[in-house]
């Protein structure tokens with residue numbers, strides 16, 4: 001099946017301007033997002049199974065749902081990297097471990113907060129490059145990440161962190 005690829009280099013005007021977004025820079029940033037999605041998949045798969053204690057059973061089930069959503073995000077991000085002519089990474093960001101349920105939930109909450117911050121930037125950067133459909137895909141992912149953040153903050157009886 002023919003694949004639509006756009007491999008044109010960034011226009012010189014965009015490249016010349018200091019700090020301007022380019023397609024190559026966007027590929028790098030999306031690869032960081034993909035590494036964060038892989039990290040989230042691993043954390044949710046493992047934490048959902050090892051979290052113990054009656055108080056945490058509901059959130060453990062919820063973490064299983066998150067794992068599946070993170071996988072679908074990883075697929076969307078990998079597709080965007082491929083579309084831009086980049087090579088999707090195979091390396092997750094490191095996953096922390098703990099035998100304490102609360103610590104695991106805190107790691108997840110911190111990661112979701114970092115992820116939300118990154119995707120907000122990414123929406124703006126996609127739009128700066130005229131990649132409006134890509135920005136729309138990332139907005140959809142962002143909605144899921146905000147739900148994840150709320151689930152985790154609620155399970156920890158905390159306010160949702162300001163991002």
Ligand SMILES: [Fe+2]
Nearest residue numbers: 037040070073
């Ligand atoms: Fe995600």
Ligand SMILES: [Fe+2]
Nearest residue numbers: 040112145148
């Ligand atoms: Fe998430």
